[in-house]
Amino acid sequence: MIPIDHPRYHSLVTRERLADAARKGVVAMEGLTAHGRGEAFDYLLGERTTMSALRAERTAAALLLSARHPVISVNGNTAAIAATEIAALQKATGALVEVNLFHRTEERIQLIEDLLTNAGADVFSGPAERLLPLSHDRAWCRREGMYAADVILIPLEDGDRCEALVKMGKTIIAIDLNPLSRTARAASLTIVDELTRAVPEITRASQELDTDDCACLISRLDNHYLLAEAICEMTTRLTACSGLKNTGQTP
Ligand code: ATP
Numbered sequence: 172m173i174p175i176d177h178p179r180y181h182s183l184v185t186r187e188r189l190a191d192a193a194r195k196g197v198v199a200m201e202g203l204t205a206h207g208r209g210e211a212f213d214y215l216l217g218e219r220t221t222m223s224a225l226r227a228e229r230t231a232a233a234l235l236l237s238a239r240h241p242v243i244s245v246n247g248n249t250a251a252i253a254a255t256e257i258a259a260l261q262k263a264t265g266a267l268v269e270v271n272l273f274h275r276t277e278e279r280i281q282l283i284e285d286l287l288t289n290a291g292a293d294v295f296s297g298p299a300e301r302l303l304p305l306s307h308d309r310a311w312c313r314r315e316g317m318y319a320a321d322v323i324l325i326p327l328e329d330g331d332r333c334e335a336l337v338k339m340g341k342t343i344i345a346i347d348l349n350p351l352s353r354t355a356r357a358a359s360l361t362i363v364d365e366l367t368r369a370v371p372e373i374t375r376a377s378q379e380l381d382t383d384d385c386a387c388l389i390s391r392l393d394n395h396y397l398l399a400e401a402i403c404e405m406t407t408r409l410t411a412c413s414g415l416k417n418t419g420q421t422p
Contacts, residue, residue, distance in 0.1 A: 182210065182218075185252055185367070192251035197282050199274035202248045205327065212348035213365050215405040223400035224364035225372060230392050231324065231344045231360060232264070232376035233385035238322035238342075241266035242295075246273070249326045249366060250283045254290035256370040263377035266324070267295040269316040273329060275308035304335050324373075325354070326366050333357045346370075350401040360394055363401035 173183045189206055192198040220228075235241045243266045245257060250270075261268050270283050284294045295316045302318045303310040309332045312318050323336060326346040330353025336343050337357055345358035346369045355361040362369050380388070 189248065189251050192247065195282065196279060197286060198247040198251050199272075199279075201274065202246070202251075206248060209327070209348040209365070212350075212363075212405070215408060216348070216363070216401075217404075217408055218365070220364050220368050220372060221401065221404050223397050223404070224362055224369070227360060227362040227397050228364065228369055228372040229376040229380070230388045231362060231373045232380055233388040234322050234342055234344060234360065235264040235266055235324065235373070236377055236380060237382075237385050237389060238266075238320075240320050241322045241324070242317050242320040243268050243324045244271045244317060244326075244328070245269070245283065245287060246271060246327060247279065247283055250286045253326070253366050253370050254287050254292065256367060256374070257287065258291035260324075260370050260374045260377070261292055263374045267316055267320070268292045269295045269313060271309055271312060271317065271332075273307060273309050275311060303332065303339075305331055307331070325358075326370070328354045330354045330357060350398045350405075355398060358394065360392060361398060361401075363398070 173180060173187065177183060189198055189203060193200060193203055241264060243257060243261060245268060249257065257268060268287060270280050272279060284296050287294050295313060297313060299311040299313050301310045302312050302314065309329065317323060320341060322342045322344065324344045325333060328345055333343055333345060333354040334357045337359065342359045344360045344362065345354045346362045346364065346366055347355045348363060348365060349355060350363045355363065
């Protein structure tokens with residue numbers, strides 16, 4: 172039992188949820204490593220939503236609301252730690268929710284779809300086809316789902332599929348704490364924030380924005396600027412912490 176007053180309560184609860192989901196087969200063992208990489212970058216951000224991330228989240232809401240056929244792509248890690256948040260985002264935007272996995276088995280797909288359904292999401296399921304130009308199993312998707320989408324939200328993605336989807340002409344919104352990853356660099360819009368903070372902010376913005384707000388946010392989208400701001404936030408924090416250490420103060 173993790174005490175609620177533990178300074179790292181949220182992080183420890185999330186780890187526990189992921190470990191539990193891995194034991195049940197929802198999360199691949201490799202997914203635990205990917206989470207660890209995310210945590211390291213979150214530490215550098217100060218485990219908070221920055222101003223530039225908030226702007227990216229509002230722009231993501233604008234893109235989803237303005238889309239003809241928006242889709243939210245869900246993998247094991249996302250379902251394990253944010254199923255309820257994904258269901259709320261689907262309600263706010265009307266996007267399809269579709270499962271897409273790197274470590275793909277029919278059994279895992281079913282487990283993740285059940286988890287999402289139990290959390291209140293309406294999952295777009297059914298037979299998938301190998302439709303994306305990729306040699307691994309993330310190529311599998313549904314013709315009327317991700318394949319037909321114009322805007323796709325891809326939380327916790329690998330770079331290959333992000334690049335392939337952008338090459339197909341789709342607008343790709345990534346959530347990735349690592350501003351240096353291939354995903355972050357290739358996406359049309361990258362939200363450098365932790366998944367469980369980012370998704371509720373996109374939902375909140377989706378409930379607030381009108382058509383003019385959406386058009387304004389989309390017209391000002393500059394992903395290079397957003398990534399540069401995220402890197403700047405991390406370096407500023409690192410510099411500040413090393414300055415404190417040099418003067419003998421504790422951070
Ligand atoms: P790429 O192929 O894009 O260069 P990668 O090889 O790191 O990246 P993965 O191993 O699939 O790709 O890792 C997924 C990414 O998700 C990592 O970059 C990690 O920083 C990020 N990540 C993990 N957990 C979270 C989280 N809870 N919130 C936001 N980002 C996360």
